[in-house]
Amino acid sequence: EVQLVESGGGLVKPGGSLRLSCAASGFTFSSYSMNWVRQAPGKGLEWVSSISSSSSYIYYADSVKGRFTISRDNAKNSLYLQMNSLRAEDTAVYYCARLFKWYCSGGSCQYYFDYWGQGTLVTVSS
Amino acid sequence: QSVLTQPPSVSGAPGQRVTISCTGSSSNIGAGYDVHWYQQLPGTAPKLLIYGNSNRPSGVPDRFSGSKSGTSASLAITGLQAEDEADYYCQSYDSSLVVFGGGTKLTVL
Numbered sequence: 001e002v003q004l005v006e007s008g009g010g011l012v013k014p015g016g017s018l019r020l021s022c023a024a025s026g027f028t029f030s031s032y033s034m035n036w037v038r039q040a041p042g043k044g045l046e047w048v049s050s051i052s053s054s055s056s057y058i059y060y061a062d063s064v065k066g067r068f069t070i071s072r073d074n075a076k077n078s079l080y081l082q083m084n085s086l087r088a089e090d091t092a093v094y095y096c097a098r099l100f101k102w103y104c105s106g107g108s109c110q111y112y113f114d115y116w117g118q119g120t121l122v123t124v125s126s
Numbered sequence: 127q128s129v130l131t132q133p134p135s136v137s138g139a140p141g142q143r144v145t146i147s148c149t150g151s152s153s154n155i156g157a158g159y160d161v162h163w164y165q166q167l168p169g170t171a172p173k174l175l176i177y178g179n180s181n182r183p184s185g186v187p188d189r190f191s192g193s194k195s196g197t198s199a200s201l202a203i204t205g206l207q208a209e210d211e212a213d214y215y216c217q218s219y220d221s222s223l224v225v226f227g228g229g230t231k232l233t234v235l
Contacts, residue, residue: 035224037172044128045164045172045215047224059223095171102160102178110178112162112217116171 002026002115004096009120016086016124022079022096022117030054030074033099035113036081038092038122046092049081050099064090086124093119129154129220130227137233138206146230148199148216156197159219163192163201166213166229175214176201208234 008020022034036048049070050059058070069082079096100114131149138144148161155161163176174183176192179199189210191202199218203210211234216227 037224037226044213044229045166045217045226047226050224061223100177108158110160111219112160112174112177113164113172114174114177114183116173118171 002098004098004115004117006094006096006117006120009094009122011123011125012086013126014087014124017082017084018086018122020081020083020094020096020120020122022081024077024079024096024098027098029072029077033057033101033111034072034079035097035099036070036079037095037097037113037116038090039095039119040089040092043092048094051079083122086122088124091122091124093121095119128228129225130216130218132214132216132227132230134228135231135233137235138203139235140206140208142206143202143204144206144232145203146201146214146216146232148201148218148227150197150199150218150220152197154197154218154220154225155194155199157220161192161194161199162217163190164215164217166215168212172215203232206234210234 003025005023033052035050051070067085071080096117097113098115102110160178164172165175166172179194180192214230
């Protein structure tokens with residue numbers, strides 16, 4: 001059974017840092033791209049960052065670029081999100097999600113999120 | 127402002143059919159990227175509902191269906207049930223980055 005379990009959330013002051021972790025089990029972690037998606041209280045889903053299976057390709061939303069760093073440790077089946085210079089608007093539930101490669105055609109591939117963790121709450125407040 | 131536009135809310139009575147639209151542009155849905163749909167029940171994580179525009183994962187009832195045309199996509203729910211009350215999100219790609227719709231709250235009257 002695929003399981004994604006986030007941890008590391010909590011209350012932090014503006015300008016502070018926090019490191020989120022996502023422990024994966026039930027599948028070959030090193031074969032999948034992984035993502036972080038967040039949801040501010042009462043708001044919709046916002047994609048945050050993506051990392052390929054071997055960490056060769058990393059992408060960030062403009063809203064977190066330069067402040068957040070995504071990484072993974074395939075030996076530990078773990079995904080991380082280092083969050084620095086946190087702002088009030090970063091307050092959200094952070095989900096880790098597995099990206100499934102459905103098919104490739106004409107040089108591009110189609111992906112979707114097939115499994116999500118339960119989320120961890122990050123609150124940025126003084 | 128989300129890249130993909132969804133109506134904030136829709137509603138329907140039990141047994142009825144409702145549709146949720148997801149409108150994009152030539153840089154995302156219109157560029158050939160597939161559209162996927164997620165259901166988020168209150169207080170829970172999102173769950174994959176439809177992938178690749180119109181495909182249902184195992185365990186998703188056939189009351190849920192998806193379609194895509196041009197720069198838009200739609201999610202249809204027939205035989206509405208009380209447990210369908212949730213938030214629904216469409217997702218695609220834009221310039222190779224993930225984009226979500228703003229979400230639609232479905233209320234079962």
